[in-house]
Amino acid sequence: MIRQFRAGIREFTLEIPGGMVDASDASPMAAARREMREETGYDSERITFLGSVHPNPAILNNRCSTFLASDVRRTERPQLDGGEDIEVESIPLRQIPELIRRGHITHSLVLNAFQWLWSPSASHEIDAHRLP
Numbered sequence: 001m002i003r004q005f006r007a008g009i010r011e012f013t014l015e016i017p018g019g020m021v022d023a024s025d026a027s028p029m030a031a032a033r034r035e036m037r038e039e040t041g042y043d044s045e046r047i048t049f050l051g052s053v054h055p056n057p058a059i060l061n062n063r064c065s066t067f068l069a070s071d072v073r074r075t076e077r078p079q080l081d082g083g084e085d086i087e088v089e090s091i092p093l094r095q096i097p098e099l100i101r102r103g104h105i106t107h108s109l110v111l112n113a114f115q116w117l118w119s120p121s122a123s124h125e126i127d128a129h130r131l132p
Contacts, residue, residue, distance in 0.1 A: 002039055005085035006107075014089070014099065015110045018064075028052075028065040036069055040088045041078045044069035050116035055109060066113040 003012045017039040018032070025031040029047055037043050052065040080086055091099070096114060099105050105114075 001089050001091050003087045003089055004039075012085075012087075013107050013110075014091075014105050015107050016113055018109070029067055032065070032067040033069070036072075037076065038079045038081070039084070039086055041074050041076045042069075042072040042088075043075045044072045046070040050113070051119070053109075053112055064109050064112070066116045068117060 002015055002017055004015055005011070006013050017036045019035040019039075021028050021031040022034075025034060029049065033043070033047055046069065048068045048070070050066040050068055052063045054060070055062065055064045078086065078088065096105070100111065100114065105111065
């Protein structure tokens with residue numbers, strides 16, 4: 001996970017890596033992998049689509065796609081864009097539900113990502129309570 005400064009609330013938020021799909025990205029999945037590498041220095045060959053949502057359909061027509069990267073490994077140093085203030089933080093997946101309950105994870109798209117991850121209809125098998 002990452003802690004990223006968010007100017008709108010003038011605080012650091014606990015999030016998953018993410019960002020925009022660039023014109024040079026072959027797909028949203030390629031963009032997700034690129035953003036993970038840039039923001040964390042980690043990479044993975046196993047990336048699974050979890051789902052997508054319209055973040056704010058009242059005024060925007062974009063979609064936010066969520067992916068799960070498995071078997072990640074550190075391959076380089078983070079390559080942050082100008083203005084990004086990000087720290088990488090390793091958090092066991094089993095701790096995420098409690099961090100959400102206590103209000104330590106408040107970014108709505110990140111909360112949605114964990115909803116996709118633990119959805120009963122998910123095509124992968126992850127149970128936070130069985131993880132080390």
